[in-house]
Amino acid sequence: MTGRANRIAVDAMGGDHAPEQIVRGAIRATRELGVAVTLVGKRDAIEPLLRGAPAGTGDIEIVDAGQVVDMGEHPANAVRSKPDSSVVRACKMVADGQAAAAVSAGNSGATLAAALLRVKRIPGVARPAIGTSFPTRTGHCFMLDVGANSDSKPEWLAQFAVMGDIYAQSMLGIEEPRVGLLSNGEEAEKGSELVRATRPLLEALPLRFAGNVEGKDIFRGQVDVVVTDGFTGNIALKMAEGVGEFLFASISRAARSTRMGTLGGALLKPSLRPLRDTMDYRKTGGALMLGVNGEVVIAHGRSDAEAIVNAIRVAAEAVARDISGGIAKALKTSGGSAGDGEETEPGNSTSTGAVKTPWRVAESSSGNA
Amino acid sequence: MTGRANRIAVDAMGGDHAPEQIVRGAIRATRELGVAVTLVGKRDAIEPLLRGAPAGTGDIEIVDAGQVVDMGEHPANAVRSKPDSSVVRACKMVADGQAAAAVSAGNSGATLAAALLRVKRIPGVARPAIGTSFPTRTGHCFMLDVGANSDSKPEWLAQFAVMGDIYAQSMLGIEEPRVGLLSNGEEAEKGSELVRATRPLLEALPLRFAGNVEGKDIFRGQVDVVVTDGFTGNIALKMAEGVGEFLFASISRAARSTRMGTLGGALLKPSLRPLRDTMDYRKTGGALMLGVNGEVVIAHGRSDAEAIVNAIRVAAEAVARDISGGIAKALKTSGGSAGDGEETEPGNSTSTGAVKTPWRVAESSSGNA
Numbered sequence: 001m002t003g004r005a006n007r008i009a010v011d012a013m014g015g016d017h018a019p020e021q022i023v024r025g026a027i028r029a030t031r032e033l034g035v036a037v038t039l040v041g042k043r044d045a046i047e048p049l050l051r052g053a054p055a056g057t058g059d060i061e062i063v064d065a066g067q068v069v070d071m072g073e074h075p076a077n078a079v080r081s082k083p084d085s086s087v088v089r090a091c092k093m094v095a096d097g098q099a100a101a102a103v104s105a106g107n108s109g110a111t112l113a114a115a116l117l118r119v120k121r122i123p124g125v126a127r128p129a130i131g132t133s134f135p136t137r138t139g140h141c142f143m144l145d146v147g148a149n150s151d152s153k154p155e156w157l158a159q160f161a162v163m164g165d166i167y168a169q170s171m172l173g174i175e176e177p178r179v180g181l182l183s184n185g186e187e188a189e190k191g192s193e194l195v196r197a198t199r200p201l202l203e204a205l206p207l208r209f210a211g212n213v214e215g216k217d218i219f220r221g222q223v224d225v226v227v228t229d230g231f232t233g234n235i236a237l238k239m240a241e242g243v244g245e246f247l248f249a250s251i252s253r254a255a256r257s258t259r260m261g262t263l264g265g266a267l268l269k270p271s272l273r274p275l276r277d278t279m280d281y282r283k284t285g286g287a288l289m290l291g292v293n294g295e296v297v298i299a300h301g302r303s304d305a306e307a308i309v310n311a312i313r314v315a316a317e318a319v320a321r322d323i324s325g326g327i328a329k330a331l332k333t334s335g336g337s338a339g340d341g342e343e344t345e346p347g348n349s350t351s352t353g354a355v356k357t358p359w360r361v362a363e364s365s366s367g368n369a
Numbered sequence: 370m371t372g373r374a375n376r377i378a379v380d381a382m383g384g385d386h387a388p389e390q391i392v393r394g395a396i397r398a399t400r401e402l403g404v405a406v407t408l409v410g411k412r413d414a415i416e417p418l419l420r421g422a423p424a425g426t427g428d429i430e431i432v433d434a435g436q437v438v439d440m441g442e443h444p445a446n447a448v449r450s451k452p453d454s455s456v457v458r459a460c461k462m463v464a465d466g467q468a469a470a471a472v473s474a475g476n477s478g479a480t481l482a483a484a485l486l487r488v489k490r491i492p493g494v495a496r497p498a499i500g501t502s503f504p505t506r507t508g509h510c511f512m513l514d515v516g517a518n519s520d521s522k523p524e525w526l527a528q529f530a531v532m533g534d535i536y537a538q539s540m541l542g543i544e545e546p547r548v549g550l551l552s553n554g555e556e557a558e559k560g561s562e563l564v565r566a567t568r569p570l571l572e573a574l575p576l577r578f579a580g581n582v583e584g585k586d587i588f589r590g591q592v593d594v595v596v597t598d599g600f601t602g603n604i605a606l607k608m609a610e611g612v613g614e615f616l617f618a619s620i621s622r623a624a625r626s627t628r629m630g631t632l633g634g635a636l637l638k639p640s641l642r643p644l645r646d647t648m649d650y651r652k653t654g655g656a657l658m659l660g661v662n663g664e665v666v667i668a669h670g671r672s673d674a675e676a677i678v679n680a681i682r683v684a685a686e687a688v689a690r691d692i693s694g695g696i697a698k699a700l701k702t703s704g705g706s707a708g709d710g711e712e713t714e715p716g717n718s719t720s721t722g723a724v725k726t727p728w729r730v731a732e733s734s735s736g737n738a
Contacts, residue, residue: 074558135615136615137615137618137619147553150553150559150560150561150562151561151562182604183604184516184519184599184600184603184604184607185603189443190519191519191600192519192520192600193519193520195600214603214604214607214611215604215606215607215608215609215610215611215612216607216610216611216614217611218608218611219611219612219614219615220611220614220615228604230553231553231560231561231564231601232600232601232604234553234554234583235551235552235553235583235584235597235601235604235605236604236605236608237584238553238583238584238585239584239587239605239608239609239612240584240608240609240611240612241584241585242583242584242585242586242587242588242589242609243584243588243608243609243612243613243616244612244616245585245588245589246504246505246506246588246589247612247613247616247644247648249506250506250644251620251637251641251644254637254640254641254643254644255637255640257640258639258640260636260637260639260640261636261637261639261640263633263636264632264633264634264635264636264637264638264640265633265637266633267629267630267632267633267636268620268623268624268629268630268633268634268637269633270627270629270630271623271624271626271627271629271630271633272620272623274623275616275619275620275623279616
């Protein structure tokens with residue numbers, strides 16, 4: 001995986017531990033994954049860190065970007081007012097074909113906004129979504145949207161289902177992914193207004209719709225993809241993270257509370273490590289943005305070098321499996337041409353006017369971003 | 370805790386393991402908790418089970434109810450068409466002052482509907498909510514609504530905050546509970562439309578509003594009460610249950626996977642039991658319904674005898690602390706009289722017309738139940 005087309009552009013300035021941990025992670029990624037990386041950010045800050053790179057470090061270069069979007073900044077405003085920021089430049093590299101993917105551990109709203117502004121939506125996509133995988137008893141379950149859109153429409157959720165279906169086929173290797181709709185009960189008549197309006201759209205899609213699912217169904221492995229709006233999905237993700245963190249901390253405390261427990265904990269620890277890793281963002285990498293013309297990975301704000309290696313791994317896999325191309329193709333195949341790959345601007349409704357499948361959303365309804 | 374006023378009416382026919390486990394749990398509750406119980410249901414089914422009650426069984430009686438609401442039935446329809454059903458009769462006992470609380474492990478929507486129909490809302494309450502406690506690093510956090518209302522309004526959430534505040538004061542013994550609003554990020558500008566509209570209402574309330582919280586904040590013990598709509602709350606609850614179930618099952622599997630792990634697991638097990646219990650509905654009892662004129666506990670559909678004992682314990686505690694009375698008083702104190710305890714019918718807007726505090730919702734907006 002070398003050459004410009006397969007480079008991963010990494011925002012060197014984004015995240016709580018930038019640039020040190022980001023640069024360190026990028027160096028490791030070139031060695032461990034064999035990927036080519038471009039570090040985007042302040043050359044003066046990056047260069048000294050690169051000097052310490054060990055022998056065997058792979059293809060790594062710097063693209064100078066003079067501005068930085070801070071964690072607390074208003075995403076859309078920051079992205080608009082800082083065209084030379086590292087996150088915007090990283091996304092621009094994807095748009096310009098200089099990189100196949102962008103990775104940022106910075107302000108996640110800004111990464112989203114930069115991707116929308118520069119990488120741009122795949123024609124016909126109303127709203128990109130952010131997806132992430134949960135471990136289950138039988139493998140993994142991919143949930144989307146986990147935070148790109150705070151308020152959603154049924155048609156957007158139907159597109160999320162199509163995008164998640166492609167993801168599960170390509171990245172999880174599941175031929176006919178079972179797609180569920182997150183709800184407060186399995187019964188068809190249950191759910192919020194949004195869920196009740198979405199369900200018939202999912203039933204009409206050419207995919208394996210498995211009905212409404214609850215949290216326990218996800219972890220029991222009853223579906224491969226679970227569709228929800230970005231608000232609910234984010235709550236679900238953070239609850240799962242919170243419970244996981246709480247339980248592992250409590251187990252550690254319990255193990256230390258008695259002599260027998262301490263011994264038991266020590267003996268059990270090696271067996272628990274793989275499980276713990278499945279719940280650890282440092283091991284699982286970042287969340288993938290679906291619905292834009294390239295691969296964009298949103299890494300955890302607290303990412304250390306290891307988390308960055310794994311976020312780059314997710315990006316490289318998404319590039320290798322051509323997730324964004326697969327989504328564009330699925331949209332085209334199922335709904336007629338939505339403009340042959342040209343960039344769609346908000347308000348430009350001509351390219352998707354002919355689309356008829358329920359999950360194709362006319363641009364007119366997506367212009368109010 | 371004896372006498373008619375403090376009796377707990379238990380729906381003997383509700384739940385996957387009714388009536389056997391319910392009756393067994395009720396018998397145990399009279400012995401272990403010293404509460405008086407009325408079993409409501411088919412006398413012919415209950416009496417034989419009571420005959421086996423051991424010596425020392427306390428005050429327990431049967432009220433015959435000829436109908437049963439099944440798990441799959443449409444809640445509101447079932448409750449309306451089956452006035453002699455065990456769940457409706459149990460709620461009617463509370464309404465008539467023959468019991469202080471009702472407990473059901475049956476169709477939870479039907480329990481909710483029966484409580485609304487018979488026990489009735491506290492005057493001024495727009496929508497009752499269902500609340501449940503999560504274990505945290507420092508104690509407990511009470512979340513509401515976890516399922517009474519699939520679509521909610523900001524004013525309802527503001528009332529949930531007031532009810533949760535009373536609950537945490539009375540049941541958790543916290544003088545000034547910290548009340549959080551569940552959102553996809555702590556920043557004030559984040560959140561769904563509902564969350565953004567609710568936040569200023571919570572800021573205006575005479576309680577300790579701690580801002581927006583995420584799942585991890587809950588488990589870290591940063592708030593005592595967390596307010597959310599019933600759809601999101603239900604998703605959050607089920608995700609937490611799902612992760613807990615998944616992790617404990619995975620730990621058991623990991624412990625069995627190696628010889629060292631097996632030994633470690635065996636040694637650690639006693640230390641883990643208290644933690645496991647905090648996540649187990651059988652130990653924690655049921656969810657309390659807040660906002661009706663009496664205590665109503667919704668127990669888990671899979672409740673066994675032990676779960677029923679603990680659901681009855683929650684009901685008895687709610688009675689002892691007079692949660693419903695406390696809520697009625699809080700509503701009256703903060704907002705002027707909303708009708709001195711008389712029953713409020715949907716559409717009767719006269720009694721709350723004078724209410725001015727932001728969390729008092731005029732009856733007119735709550736008539737479209």
